[in-house]
Amino acid sequence: MVRYGAAAVVAAALFVWALLLFKPYDADRTKAFLVPAGAAFGAILQRSRFCFASGFRDLFLLRDRRVMLGLLAALAVGSAGYLVVFGLRVPDAFHTEGFPRAAHISPAGWHVIAGGLSFGLGMVLAGGCISGSLYRLGEGNLTAPVTLAAAGLGYWLGFLAWPFLWVNTVATAPVVWLPKHLGWAGSMALYLAAFAGLAALLLWKFPAMPPKPAEPVTLPVALRRGFRDGWPAVVGGAAIGVLATFTYQHNQPLGVTSELGRQSRQRANELGLTFNLPGLDQMRGCSAIVGESGLTPNAIFVLSLVGGSLVMALLAGEFRWRVGRPRTYLLGAVGGVLLGFGAMISLGCTVGTLLSGVMAFSLSGWLFALGLAGGAWAGGRVLKALA
Amino acid sequence: MNEPTVDIRGEPCGMPVLRVEKFLLEQSGGAAFTVLGDHEQTMDQLRLLASKHGWTCDVGREGRDDWRANFKPR
Numbered sequence: 001m002v003r004y005g006a007a008a009v010v011a012a013a014l015f016v017w018a019l020l021l022f023k024p025y026d027a028d029r030t031k032a033f034l035v036p037a038g039a040a041f042g043a044i045l046q047r048s049r050f051c052f053a054s055g056f057r058d059l060f061l062l063r064d065r066r067v068m069l070g071l072l073a074a075l076a077v078g079s080a081g082y083l084v085v086f087g088l089r090v091p092d093a094f095h096t097e098g099f100p101r102a103a104h105i106s107p108a109g110w111h112v113i114a115g116g117l118s119f120g121l122g123m124v125l126a127g128g129c130i131s132g133s134l135y136r137l138g139e140g141n142l143t144a145p146v147t148l149a150a151a152g153l154g155y156w157l158g159f160l161a162w163p164f165l166w167v168n169t170v171a172t173a174p175v176v177w178l179p180k181h182l183g184w185a186g187s188m189a190l191y192l193a194a195f196a197g198l199a200a201l202l203l204w205k206f207p208a209m210p211p212k213p214a215e216p217v218t219l220p221v222a223l224r225r226g227f228r229d230g231w232p233a234v235v236g237g238a239a240i241g242v243l244a245t246f247t248y249q250h251n252q253p254l255g256v257t258s259e260l261g262r263q264s265r266q267r268a269n270e271l272g273l274t275f276n277l278p279g280l281d282q283m284r285g286c287s288a289i290v291g292e293s294g295l296t297p298n299a300i301f302v303l304s305l306v307g308g309s310l311v312m313a314l315l316a317g318e319f320r321w322r323v324g325r326p327r328t329y330l331l332g333a334v335g336g337v338l339l340g341f342g343a344m345i346s347l348g349c350t351v352g353t354l355l356s357g358v359m360a361f362s363l364s365g366w367l368f369a370l371g372l373a374g375g376a377w378a379g380g381r382v383l384k385a386l387a
Numbered sequence: 388m389n390e391p392t393v394d395i396r397g398e399p400c401g402m403p404v405l406r407v408e409k410f411l412l413e414q415s416g417g418a419a420f421t422v423l424g425d426h427e428q429t430m431d432q433l434r435l436l437a438s439k440h441g442w443t444c445d446v447g448r449e450g451r452d453d454w455r456a457n458f459k460p461r
Binding site for chain 2: 049051053054057058061062063064124127128132207209210229230317318320322323324325328380383384386387
């Protein structure tokens with residue numbers, strides 16, 4: 001009973017926080033909206049175990065296709081949702097100047113693939129990406145803070161590399177937004193064909209899970225499936241696609257690293273470390289922009305994510321302090337540095353660059369996914385050697 | 388006689404299944420064994436692993452927080 005009470009207290013705290021942030025006479029109600037949005041994102045990730053590291057790693061190591069199918073569901077639903085929002089804002093994709101407001105459409109150069117490689121390797125070593133570490137924080141995982149702190153250090157390495165990357169790729173890389181070339185219908189048709197093809201490949205080449213013993217669906221069984229057992233990843237993915245559409249409608253594409261990057265940059269400034277970061281503050285995506293005071297929208301989203309995950313973990317009886325073995329912390333730290341470096345040079349992570357980039361029809365999202373797959377494959381080889 | 392037990396609690400995500408696979412292939416000698424875990428998703432993956440190698444794997448709760456998987460050759 002204690003855990004149900006604790007879940008109710010955390011949920012109530014999130015609700016009150018959203019109310020406090022809500023200003024009825026202010027046109028910008030984004031901050032108040034981001035509390036339920038972040039909590040919903042954390043709840044979905046926790047319940048459906050929607051972990052990008054697991055999605056890529058388990059496909060290679062275990063031939064487990066479930067999370068990857070969930071990722072495709074998220075991308076398919078989210079892309080359709082983005083298309084609706086784009087259509088309301090940009091009547092003619094072919095002849096529009098610039099790109100839709102706030103969408104994560106960024107330069108598609110080799111730096112994104114390199115970032116994906118680093119991020120993919122890091123997430124497999126750490127046992128989770130940035131969003132995975134955040135939702136596991138809500139489950140009481142004590143490796144997650146180590147991974148996130150190490151990611152802050154990884155950002156510093158990314159800042160060091162940025163001037164070289166800016167000159168050699170970022171500044172000159174093309175920004176490819178598919179609807180500008182194919183229009184709305186052409187872009188969506190290409191996407192649906194790609195998602196259907198990839199899903200068919202997964203269903204054909206990778207085995208289904210052995211069936212669990214059948215049981216009649218009664219109310220207790222339904223409640224157990226909703227709040228105790230994990231949700232199917234495809235359901236979680238579709239829910240994330242819907243949520244991504246709503247957050248983009250509020251000009252806040254899903255993303256979890258910009259606050260981490262900002263904190264990392266501020267800590268560096270406080271320590272007297274100055275980085276030359278040409279063009280970074282003008283980039284779209286989850287870039288580390290300093291200057292905002294107080295809680296940024298991304299900080300609100302991320303804190304709410306942890307809160308939402310905590311509520312669901314408590315309800316499911318899955319919250320407990322998970323101490324882990326020493327090797328877990330070491331891998332978490334090494335993986336975290338790679339995660340931070342990859343997220344910095346790619347202007348986001350699996351959420352901000354992969355999910356929000358692909359949903360926004362940006363080529364950069366696909367390049368990141370390509371790098372991610374290579375990095376996750378390499379990470380799998382390392383894990384196998386260490387097991 | 389007690390079956391050998393592989394304890395994968397507290398391991399980083401992804402590693403436990405690889406450890407169990409290594410045990411199954413190199414140390415089990417084809418005899419039944421038990422795995423103790425603390426993560427539902429990992430236990431599900433153990434069922435997939437068992438099926439891949441032609442074994443059976445029954446997963447159930449162990450105490451309040453943990454899980455137990457019984458591996459047996461078919």
